[in-house]
Amino acid sequence: MAASTAAARGARAPARTAGHRWHRLDRTVSPYLYLSPFFVVFGVFGLFPMLYTGYVSFTAWRADRPGSEGQWVGLENYRKLLDDPFFWNAVKNTLGIGVLATVPQLLLALGLAHLLNYRMRGRTLMRLGVLLPNVTSVAAVTLIFVQLFGRDFGMVNWFLSLFGVDHIDWQAGTLSSWSAIAAIVTWRWTGYNALLYLAAMQSVPFELYEAAALDGASRWRQFRSITIPMLRPTILFTVIVSTIGALQLFGEPMLFSQQQDPTTGGSQHQFQTLALYSYNQFWGRFKYGYGAAISWAMFLLIVLVAVVNFLAARRMRGAE
C-alpha cells in the first residue's frame, strides 16, 4: 500500500493527464469494487442456487426415475402443488406457528426493552444477558426444549400437573405442538428484538418524557403516547424481519419431531412447515423438481407477505 501510494505520487508529476484519468476511474469504479465481494459471494451462494432451483422446478427430475433429469414439464409441478393437501397443510402450519411465535415475542420484547431502559444496577450485564439465548445454537436449544416438553417426565408437564392439568403429549396435538415450537422461537429471539427496541428507545429525546411528566402523564401513558409512536419505524422493521424468519422456520420443528423421519413434522404432519416439507420432498423423497417448486412457492409467499407488510407500513406512515 505504502509503496503503491509512493509510486502514485511519483507518477503524478510527469503525466498529469494520465493521473487525472486514473483519478476518475478510481472515482467511478472503486465503489463497485468495494461492493463486489458481497455480490460475488451472493451470486455464488444466493442468486445462482436460487435460479438453478427455479430451473429444476420446471423439470420432472427425481432420483428414482433415471433419465428424468432435465426433462422439461413447464408449470406441471406448480399445478400439482395447488391440489397437494400436504402443501396447504404446510402453509397453514407455517402461518399458524408464525403468528404464535411472532406476536407474543414482539410484545414481550417491547416490555423487556422498556424495563431495560430503566436506570438500575448491572444494567449492561442484563442488556447483554437478554442476547444470550440468541447466540446459542438452534439444535442445542431445541433438544433441551424437547426434554422440557417431554410427555412422561418433562418439566412443563410436571409444572402443569401442580395445577391439576393432565399430562400433555406436546408433539401429538396441532395447537400443543405449535405452541411448543413457538415457545422455542420466542425464547431465542425475544432478547434480540428487545435490544433493537432498546436502541430505538434511547434515541427518543428525554425532553419529551420530561414535558409529559410535567403535564402529569403516568409511566404507562408516557410509554403509550411517546415511546410507541417514536418506535414505529423500528417496530415495522422487526415485524417484517420476524415474519420472514417465521416463514422460513425449519430447524425447530425438525428437531422437535420425535418420529423416525423428522421431516414429516409429527405423526400426521401437524407441525410440518413449508421449509420442512420442501426438504422432505427434495432430500427425503428425492423429488428434486417438486421440492424445488415448493421452495419457489415459499419464496413467492415470503415476497407476497413482505409486500403486504410494506404497504401496510406505508399506509401507517401516511396516516401519521
Place this chain on the structure above:
Amino acid sequence: MPVSLPRTGPRGRLLATSALLVLALTAVTSCSSSGGSSSADEDPNAKVTLTVNLFSDFGYADLYKEYEQAHPNVTIKENRADMGAHHQNLHAHLLAGSGTADIEAIEIGQVAGFQPEAGKFLNFLDNGVSKDQWVPSKTAPASSPDGKVLFGLGTDMGGMALCYRSDLFQAAGLPTDREAVAALMKDWPSYLAAGKQFLANSPNKDARWFDSGGNLFSAILAQAPQGVYDADGKVVVTSNPAVKQSFDLVAGAIKDGESAGIQAFTPAWDTGFQKSQFATVACPAWMSYEFKANPPTDGGKWDIARIPGGGGNWGGSYLSVPKSGKHTKAAAELAKWLTAPEQEARLFKEKGYFPSDQALWTQPDIAEHTDPLFNNAPTGKIFSQSARDLNPQPLGAHGAEIGTALGNALTSVEQGKADPDGAWKQALKDVDNIVN
C-alpha cells in the same frame, strides 16, 4: 437518507482493491479445482486419513486402533449422523460428486435407493471380494440389477428375537423361562393375548406390554413373504394383505392399551428402558447396545427368547466406498478388513452385532455364544436360528420411507389423534405422496 460516496483518495487504493479482488477470485477457483487427486497411482505406504461416515455406533473403536497399529500410515476418523440425515447426505453428496467420506455405511432398508447409483461406488468384485461370504439375500440388495457390481460389504444383520423383562413377567404371573415364554407366544395373536394378561395382572401399572406400535409393526411385517414391495419392484401396500393385517393387529393392541407409545431411538425411549415403561421389545441383534446403555433403574433384568412367528430381519448394514473419495484403494482395504469374518465374530461377541457372514453362523464360538446382558441367554443360537429362518423380502427404493409412514400412522393412533381407519387412510395418502 442519501449515501455519501467516499471522496476519492490516492489511486493506490484502486490498485489495492483490485489486487484483493483478484486474490479472492483465485481463492474461489482454486478451491473448486482441488480434490481431484487420482487414486489409481496411490502409494500404499503414503500417509492417509480415512473418513468413515456411520449412522450409529458400529462398535468399531477398538478395531480402528488395531488397524492403525498394523498400518502405521493410516489414520481413521469416524463421523456419525442421524439415520435419516446420513442417507440423505450420502444421496446429496453422490449427486454433487463430492463431499462423500472414504467409507459410507448404508442401511438395508435404504440400500435399494442406491442401486440406480451403483456406478458411483467402487465395485468390490474387482477388488478381491467374493459374494460367497454372505447369503444371497444380503448381497443382492447391494448389487447392481445385473449383478456385476457389488457396492456394499455386509456388516451385521438384524436377526430377530423377543426381549422381555423376566422380573415384570414374574410379578404378573407370566412364565419367565425362555422356552416357556416362546411356547406361550408362538405367534403374534398369542403374544398380544399374553399382553392383555400382563396388563390385567401386573402390579406395576406404569409398565405397558411393548414400546411402540411402529416397532412392533416392523417386526410383524418382516416375517411376511412380502413387505411393501413385490418382486417386480411395485409398491403393494394396498394389495398385499399382510400389510393391512399387521397394521390392524397392532392398531387393535394399541386400542387395548398395550403400547407405551414411545418412539424408538429417541431420548424418551432410553428413559423408557430405564424407568421400566414396557415389558417386551421386539429386538434385532443390533439393538443390544440400547439395553446395555440403559439398564432398568429398579434393578430389573432383561432376558431374550425366540420371536413370535419365528424368523424375520430388521436392519443390518453395508459399508460402501464411493468413487468420489480421495483414497478409494486404502478405503476398500479397510472396509474389507472391518467386514472380514474374524472382525465380524469379534463384534458379535463383544458388542452383540450379529454377523451377516453365513459361515460364522455354524462356527462354535458364535453358535454357542451366551450373553450376560440377557441373563446368559444363548443369543448365538437364537439369532442364527432366526437368520436361517429368514425369508428375504423384496426391497424397494422407498421401503424405509413407506415403513415410516405406516409407523407414523400407528403413532397417531397411540396419540389418540386418529382411529385405526383414519390413520390407515392417512398412511395411504402419505405412501402416494412418497411414490408419485
